[in-house]
Amino acid sequence: MISAYGLTKRYGARTVVDDLGFEVLPGTVTGFLGPNGAGKSTTMRMLLGLDAPTRGRATVGGRAYAAHPAPLHEVGALLEARSVHPGRSAYHHLMALAHTHSIPKSRVDTVLELAGIHEVARRRVKGFSLGMGQRLGIAAALLGDPATIILDEPVNGLDPEGVLWIRNLLKSLAAEGRTVLVSSHLMSEMALTAEHLIIIGRGRLLRDTTVDRFVRESGTGSVKVVTPEASRLTELLADPGVTFSADAPGVLDVHGTDAEHIGRTAAAHGIPLYELTPQTASLEQAFMDLTRDSVDYAASTSTGTGTGHVTHISRHQPEGATA
DSSP: OEEEEEEEEEETTEEEEEEEEEEEOTTEEEEEEOOTTSSHHHHHHHHTTSSOOSEEEEEETTBOGGGOSSHHHHEEEESOTTOSOTTSBHHHHHHHHHHHTTOOHHHHHHHHHHTTOGGGTTSBGGGOOHHHHHHHHHHHHHTTOOSEEEEESTTTTOOHHHHHHHHHHHHHHHHTTOEEEEEOSOHHHHHHHOSEEEEEETTEEEEEEEHHHHHHTSSOOEEEEEOTTHHHHHHHHOOTTOEEEEEETTEEEEESSOHHHHHHHHHHTTOOOSEEEEEOOOHHHHHHHHHGGGOSEEEEEEEOSTTSEEEEEEEOOOTTOOO
16 A cells, blocks of 8 residues: 655755645556646655655555665666666676576566566667656566556557557556556556546645546536537527537537436427437546646647647636746
8 A cells, every 4th residue: 555644845945845635545547647846756756765755655555665675676667667777688687687686587587578578688688769768667667576656657658559558467466456556548458457546736636536536526517418409409508607619510419407407308399309318427527627727838729820720728726936
């Protein structure tokens, strides 16, 4: 289990992580989400003892990472896949790590095979692609057969086969009863991989919940309605909390009410419905809605002169801050 208690990290006057507390339980894949600059990488570094918290503490398996006598057997981590001597081969990189914990050569061969890089194991790492480097980093994280796995953006640089491989790997590790914490900016992948979510913004905890509950309670879902009397139905459903969009004549996308209310209203006024389909919100939609005010840099487009358009980048300032 991973536990964070009031984790705070400041760099001068800048607070990167602010009184952050959560638990990551074994037996499930937990997604660690947040916009760029939210403090995810800093939090992971504090979990692994690479950064000292300004206040608070973090434990893995009930101990601080540095207190584990054989940390590779307890925690496997991937924070930066390129932190490997470029002149070493994948095999010798893993063997060097194995020697520090008396891990047998057979285990090195096992993780090379598991990561799908056994055929290039004797090649120097400097010639590896980004995806191959990621696979090597994951092999290193699994070398000690740890009970806890912490991975930062593990699918970065992987091709579709590699993304499917890491998805199935993480699920299988959790199914074995291990604690799995993984960060990613790919919401579609997190929706397929994670069961639980820890979401932070500006260093603070925003949500600690399951994926299903988060999406269900996000309020970003809608109802698709197909009717020949769209205008009349819109008038009948009009309410300050209800909004409408029309993708085509007679086709409405209704936010702020449910299919049952729409159906009852239509039936009471004799309005025929050709389709009444609830549209479940995606994890991406729910995440964007939750973190809208926690994004440091937001892009917006506006039309410019000539044939092109100009994209502006605006930085959201914390309340009371000056640019």
